[in-house]
Amino acid sequence: MSMTNNYELYKVFYWAAKTGSLTQAAKALYLTQPSVSHAIKQLEDSFGLILFYRNSKGVELTQEGSILYSYIEQSQILISTAEEKMAALKNLDNGELRIGGSDSLFKHYVLPYLEEFHEKHPGIKLHLNHGTTPEVITFLKEGRIDLGVVRMPIVDSQLEVRESFKLQDCFVAGARFAEIKNKVLSLESLLQYPVILFSRNSRARMAITEIFQNYGYTIKPEIEVGSVDLLIEFARRGLGISYVTREFVSKELEEGSLFEIRLDVPLPPSHVGIMTMRNMPLTSAASRFIELVR
Amino acid sequence: MSMTNNYELYKVFYWAAKTGSLTQAAKALYLTQPSVSHAIKQLEDSFGLILFYRNSKGVELTQEGSILYSYIEQSQILISTAEEKMAALKNLDNGELRIGGSDSLFKHYVLPYLEEFHEKHPGIKLHLNHGTTPEVITFLKEGRIDLGVVRMPIVDSQLEVRESFKLQDCFVAGARFAEIKNKVLSLESLLQYPVILFSRNSRARMAITEIFQNYGYTIKPEIEVGSVDLLIEFARRGLGISYVTREFVSKELEEGSLFEIRLDVPLPPSHVGIMTMRNMPLTSAASRFIELVR
DNA sequence: GTTGGTCATAGACATGGTCTATAGCTCCTG
DNA sequence: CAGGAGCTATAGACCATGTCTATGACCAAC
Numbered sequence: 001m002s003m004t005n006n007y008e009l010y011k012v013f014y015w016a017a018k019t020g021s022l023t024q025a026a027k028a029l030y031l032t033q034p035s036v037s038h039a040i041k042q043l044e045d046s047f048g049l050i051l052f053y054r055n056s057k058g059v060e061l062t063q064e065g066s067i068l069y070s071y072i073e074q075s076q077i078l079i080s081t082a083e084e085k086m087a088a089l090k091n092l093d094n095g096e097l098r099i100g101g102s103d104s105l106f107k108h109y110v111l112p113y114l115e116e117f118h119e120k121h122p123g124i125k126l127h128l129n130h131g132t133t134p135e136v137i138t139f140l141k142e143g144r145i146d147l148g149v150v151r152m153p154i155v156d157s158q159l160e161v162r163e164s165f166k167l168q169d170c171f172v173a174g175a176r177f178a179e180i181k182n183k184v185l186s187l188e189s190l191l192q193y194p195v196i197l198f199s200r201n202s203r204a205r206m207a208i209t210e211i212f213q214n215y216g217y218t219i220k221p222e223i224e225v226g227s228v229d230l231l232i233e234f235a236r237r238g239l240g241i242s243y244v245t246r247e248f249v250s251k252e253l254e255e256g257s258l259f260e261i262r263l264d265v266p267l268p269p270s271h272v273g274i275m276t277m278r279n280m281p282l283t284s285a286a287s288r289f290i291e292l293v294r
Numbered sequence: 295m296s297m298t299n300n301y302e303l304y305k306v307f308y309w310a311a312k313t314g315s316l317t318q319a320a321k322a323l324y325l326t327q328p329s330v331s332h333a334i335k336q337l338e339d340s341f342g343l344i345l346f347y348r349n350s351k352g353v354e355l356t357q358e359g360s361i362l363y364s365y366i367e368q369s370q371i372l373i374s375t376a377e378e379k380m381a382a383l384k385n386l387d388n389g390e391l392r393i394g395g396s397d398s399l400f401k402h403y404v405l406p407y408l409e410e411f412h413e414k415h416p417g418i419k420l421h422l423n424h425g426t427t428p429e430v431i432t433f434l435k436e437g438r439i440d441l442g443v444v445r446m447p448i449v450d451s452q453l454e455v456r457e458s459f460k461l462q463d464c465f466v467a468g469a470r471f472a473e474i475k476n477k478v479l480s481l482e483s484l485l486q487y488p489v490i491l492f493s494r495n496s497r498a499r500m501a502i503t504e505i506f507q508n509y510g511y512t513i514k515p516e517i518e519v520g521s522v523d524l525l526i527e528f529a530r531r532g533l534g535i536s537y538v539t540r541e542f543v544s545k546e547l548e549e550g551s552l553f554e555i556r557l558d559v560p561l562p563p564s565h566v567g568i569m570t571m572r573n574m575p576l577t578s579a580a581s582r583f584i585e586l587v588r
Numbered sequence: 589g590t591t592g593g594t595c596a597t598a599g600a601c602a603t604g605g606t607c608t609a610t611a612g613c614t615c616c617t618g
Numbered sequence: 619c620a621g622g623a624g625c626t627a628t629a630g631a632c633c634a635t636g637t638c639t640a641t642g643a644c645c646a647a648c
Contacts, residue, residue: 006302006635006636007301007302007304007305007373008300008301008302008636010301010373011301015404021594021595022594022595023593023594023595031636031637032637032638032640033595033596033637034595034597034598034637034638034639034640035636035638036594036595037595037596037597037636037637038597038636038637040598046580047380047381047383047384048384049380049383049384049578050575053574053575054594054595054596055594055595055645056593056594056595056644056645056646057593057594057645057646058593058594058595059378059594059595062575062577063389063390063440063577064380064383064389064577064578067376067379067380067383068376068379070370070380071373071375072372072373072376074368074372075368075369075370075373075376076369078365078366078368078369078372079301079304079365079369080365081365082361082362082365082366085362085365086341086343086358086361086362086503087341089343089358090341090342090343095357095358096357112505121601146357148611186502197461207397272462280347281342281344281347281356283356283357283358284342284343284358300604300605302605315625316625316626317624317626318626325606325607326607326608327624327625327626327627328604328606328607328608328609328627328628328629329605329606329607330626331626331627331628332606332627332628333605334604335627336605348613348625348626348627349614349625349626350613350614350615350624350625350626351614351615351624351625352624352625352626353625353626502592521608564630
C-alpha cells in the first residue's frame with residue numbers, strides 16, 4: 001500500500017477525531033455525513049488499520065487512531081496558523097517592507113509617506129537600508145530590499161522604475177557671498193566662485209557636470225563631499241557655493257542662513273524614481289506603499 | 295476570501311518550495327508540470343498573495359511564500375512521520391499489546407505464545423495486567439487491555455470469546471495421603487478427606503462445586519486459598535487434597551512431590567478463552583496474537 | 589413500539605484535478 | 619545570432635473521484 005493519500009483526508013480525520021462524531025465533522029467541514037464516513041474509510045483502507053471505534057453515540061479513536069491523531073493534530077494546527085498568517089499578510093496586518101535609498105531622500109521625501117503607511121498598517125515592520133544608487137540596485141537584485149528610492153534616470157533592463165517626485169537642484173551660498181544674493185549670474189561667472197559638489201559617483205554630480213558641458217563649460221569643484229549635510233554645512237560656513245537639491249535646504253533658505261543663487265539659464269529638474277525588480281511580484285506591503293506614494 | 299483550501303495544494307506547494315522547481319515537484323508527485331503550475335496558482339489566488347518568483351531556472355519563494363513554507367514544511371514532516379508510523383503499526387514493527395488474565399494462566403499458557411510473539415515482533419511492547427475474571431472483563435470494557443485470557447464460560451453479550459486451550463483440573467495430594475495413591479476413588483469417598491479449594495468467586499471453584507452437585511454431593515473445603523501457588527504448597531505439606539489444574543502442577547507430579555488422585559468418574563475439562571470486545575476492531579497486534587494462538 | 593440519534597452503503601452526478609499540446613520566456617552554446 | 623534546452627503559463631478536453639441523495643442498520647431512550 002503506497003502512501004499516496006490525499007491530504008484532504010487528514011482534514012476530515014482531524015475533525016472527526018476532534019469532535020468525536022462523523023456527523024459533527026461533516027457540519028464543521030460543510031460536507032454530508034456519508035462523505036465523511038467515506039473519507040474515513042478511505043484512510044483506514046489506505047493504512048490497513050482501523051482508526052475509530054464506531055458506536056451509537058459517535059466515534060472514538062482506537063489505539064492506532066490516537067497515534068495518528070497526535071501527529072495530525074499538530075499538523076492541522078500549523079496549517080490553520082499558516083492560513084491565518086497569510087490572511088494577515090494580505091490585509092497588511094503583518095509583514096515587512098524593506099526600502100533602500102539615500103538618507104537625504106528618506107529624510108525629505110520618503111519619511112512623510114512612511115509615517116502615513118506606518119499609521120495605516122502598524123503591523124508592518126519597516127526596514128530602511130541606505131546606500132548609493134548602485135548599492136541600492138545591488139540590494140534589490142540580491143533581494144535584500146523590496147523597493148529602492150533613487151534619483152533618475154536609471155537604465156537597467158532588470159528594473160522597473162516609476163517616476164515619482166520632481167527635485168529641483170540649485171546653487172546656494174551663505175553670508176560670505178552676500179554680494180551675489182540679488183544678482184542673476186551666468187554659468188560662466190559662477191565658475192569664478194569656489195564650488196562645493198557631491199562626490200564624483202553621485203547622480204546629482206553627474207547631472208550638473210553634464211549641464212555645464214552642454215553649455216561648453218567644465219565645472220570643477222573646490223571641495224567634494226560625501227553627504228548632503230556637509231554640502232549644506234560647508235555652504236553656511238562660507239567655504240563655497242554648494243550645488244544641492246533645493247528641497248533639502250528649504251529650512252536654511254527660509255531662515256536666511258543660505259540663499260539661492262539665481263542663474264540666467266534654467267537648471268533642468270531631476271526626478272526621483274521608485275524602482276523594483278521587473279517581472280518580480282511585489283509583496284502586498286510594497287505594492288500598497290507604491291500605490292500610496294502615487 | 296474564505297480559507298477553504300484543498301490541503302492537497304499544500305503538498306504541491308511543499309514540494310515546489312523544497313525542490314525550487316515546479317517541474318521537479320511534478321516528478322516527485324507523479325504529476326505533470328502544468329498541474330503543479332495550476333495548483334500553485336490556485337493557492338496564490340486563494341491567498342491573494344504571490345508565493346513564488348518564477349525565473350528561467352525554476353521558482354523561488356517570495357517573502358510571503360517563505361513564511362508559508364515555514365509552517366507547511368513542519369506540517370508536511372509531521373504528516374509523513376505519521377504515515378511512516380502507521381505503516382510501522384501495520385507491519386507490527388511498533389505498537390503495544392495489552393493482555394489481561396490470571397497470573398497462573400499467563401505462566402502456564404500464555405507465556406510461550408508471548409515469547410513467540412515477542413520474538414517475531416520485538417517492536418511491540420507487551421503489557422500484562424493480572425486480575426480475576428470479573429476484573430479482567432472490567433479492564434476490557436474500560437479499554438485498558440486489548441484482550442483477556444480467562445477461564446470459560448463467559449456469558450456477556452458485549453464480549454466475544456474464542457475458546458482456545460483445554461485445561462484438565464484434578465485432585466492432587468502429597469506424601470501424607472500416600473495410602474490413596476494407587477486407588478481409584480469415588481466422589482463420595484473423596485469427601486472424607488480434607489479438601490483445599492480456590493476461593494469462592496473463582497471459575498475453577500464454581501466448576502467443581504457444580505460437578506459434585508450434579509452427582510448429588512456437596513463439596514465443602516477445609517481450606518480456601520486465593521492463589522494457585524498456595525493450593526500447590528498446602529497440598530505438598532499435607533494439609534489436604536487440592537483441586538488444581540493439572541497443567542499447573544506438572545512439575546510437582548513429575549518430581550513426585552504430588553500425585554494425582556484417580557477417580558471413578560471423569561472430571562470434565564474446562565476451557566480457556568481469549569475474549570475481546572464484540573464489535574470493536576482489534577489492534578493489528580491483538581489480532582496477530584490471537585491468530586498466533588490459534 | 590416508536591422516535592431520534594448514530595454510522596454505513598449504494599448509486600448517480602458533476603465538479604474540478606489532471607492531462608496533452610502549445611506558447612512564451614531566458615539562458616547557454618556553437 | 620540562430621537554435622536548442624531548460625523553465626513556467628495557458629487553453630481546452632476528459633474522466634476520475636469526491637460529493638450528494640436516499641436508504642439501511644443499529645442502538646439508546648422514552
